[in-house]
Amino acid sequence: IRASASPRRPPGSAEGAGLSVLVTGAAGFVGTHCSLALRKRGDGVLGLDNFNSYYDPSLKKARRALLGSHGVFVVEGDINDGRLLAKLFDVVPFTHVLHLAAQAGVRYAMENPASYVHSNIAGLVSLLEACKDADPQPAVVWASSSSVYGLNDRVPFSEAHRTDRPASLYAATKKAGEEITHTYNHIYGLSVTGLRFFTVYGPWGRPDMAYFSFTRNILQGKPITVYRGRDRVDLARDFTYIDDIVRGCLASLDTAGRSTGTGGKKRGPAPYRIFNLGNTSPVTVPTLVSILERYLRVKAKKNVVEMPGNGDVPYTHANISLAREQLGYKPTTSLEMGLKKFVRWYLSYYGYNRGTHTFRNS
Ligand code: NAD
Numbered sequence: 616i617r618a619s620a621s622p623r624r625p626p627g628s629a630e631g632a633g634l635s636v637l638v639t640g641a642a643g644f645v646g647t648h649c650s651l652a653l654r655k656r657g658d659g660v661l662g663l664d665n666f667n668s669y670y671d672p673s674l675k676k677a678r679r680a681l682l683g684s685h686g687v688f689v690v691e692g693d694i695n696d697g698r699l700l701a702k703l704f705d706v707v708p709f710t711h712v713l714h715l716a717a718q719a720g721v722r723y724a725m726e727n728p729a730s731y732v733h734s735n736i737a738g739l740v741s742l743l744e745a746c747k748d749a750d751p752q753p754a755v756v757w758a759s760s761s762s763v764y765g766l767n768d769r770v771p772f773s774e775a776h777r778t779d780r781p782a783s784l785y786a787a788t789k790k791a792g793e794e795i796t797h798t799y800n801h802i803y804g805l806s807v808t809g810l811r812f813f814t815v816y817g818p819w820g821r822p823d824m825a826y827f828s829f830t831r832n833i834l835q836g837k838p839i840t841v842y843r844g845r846d847r848v849d850l851a852r853d854f855t856y857i858d859d860i861v862r863g864c865l866a867s868l869d870t871a872g873r874s875t876g877t878g879g880k881k882r883g884p885a886p887y888r889i890f891n892l893g894n895t896s897p898v899t900v901p902t903l904v905s906i907l908e909r910y911l912r913v914k915a916k917k918n919v920v921e922m923p924g925n926g927d928v929p930y931t932h933a934n935i936s937l938a939r940e941q942l943g944y945k946p947t948t949s950l951e952m953g954l955k956k957f958v959r960w961y962l963s964y965y966g967y968n969r970g971t972h973t974f975r976n977s
């Protein structure tokens with residue numbers, strides 16, 4: 616642990632921003648990319664992940680191997696394990712926690728609601744308890760979600776819009792997370808930054824997300840289900856490329872400001888911030904499918920059905936003025952460009968053979 620999360624270096628040093636970061640959910644999609652980017656610029660990184668089986672555990676193991684080859688060690692453990700967290704904070708004086716561990720996915724909440732309470736509520740509280748007791752207290756940057764805008768129909772969504780009408784249990788737990796983190800900021804002086812990610816996609820992505828499962832099904836000649844809103848309106852998402860999200864996460868860590876407490880006691884006010892991290896250009900799902908068809912050179916078999924009311928919202932669109940102003944956040948990757956990189960990764964990772972439609976790894 617000491618070796619992989621190197622001691623603090625002075626801010627702005629040539630070797631990086633001098634951070635020592637605990638990344639929870641490090642074997643996840645966003646966690647892998649952020650950990651690699653932090654390591655690349657010379658910051659100390661230690662990962663934590665429970666390697667749950669919500670989706671293909673072999674993909675998480677492959678990400679862990681990739682991280683290991685870049686000198687990032689991932690501890691296998693659960694954020695609900697307070698003793699483990701206390702030990703980690705005891706050994707490493709983390710300056711920051713990048714909290715990405717969560718039960719993600721909107722529809723799965725109807726199958727397994729308890730997993731959302733376990734990771735997104737109880738797990739969050741357990742992590743914040745460890746952070747507030749740590750000396751020094753780290754600054755916390757964590758993943759909320761665009762889903763908190765729920766049934767809000769004012770677009771583009773800005774941070775000041777109402778978030779009191781979640782459309783899924785997942786969204787409700789992220790909204791609760793924003794309120795829980797605010798409490799720890801208020802009572803214990805924890806510096807908190809909540810990031811509302813908008814539909815993140817890219818290489819090493821999540822197999823449960825539409826762009827990924829569509830790619831798999833199109834290549835295997837299986838049908839894909841495309842939801843359409845009521846009144847036959849196409850669903851649209853503000854798809855945001857992973858590298859843009861990573862830049863937003865690192866800028867949030869760099870500007871987080873200090874926590875003001877020690878050993879569970881607040882010494883003064885600490886920053887509490889919330890930012891949208893999106894792409895500001897929503898694309899409809901049929902357009903997403905046609906881009907994939909072009910890159911894969913296979914026509915999709917589409918089943919178009921009305922959205923069944925299972926937690927999805929019809930439209931997301933981020934207003935990113937606040938992040939642009941305070942973080943210098945500026946997404947640069949179009950969906951066309953990002954999907955090209957995703958498809959290239961997908962074909963090389965799964966070893967797709969164009970002639971026989973067989974896969975090495977799926
Ligand atoms: P992911 O599922 O790939 O990563 C989450 C990781 O956390 C997984 O590796 C999982 O094993 C781990 N984990 C879950 N519960 C845990 C627990 N109790 N203890 C320890 N580890 C645990 O998801 P992702 O797409 O990388 O998302 C990262 C974060 O961003 C999540 O908080 C998610 O809710 C949020 N988010 C993601 C998106 C997106 O489009 N990918 C959009 C909005 C918000």
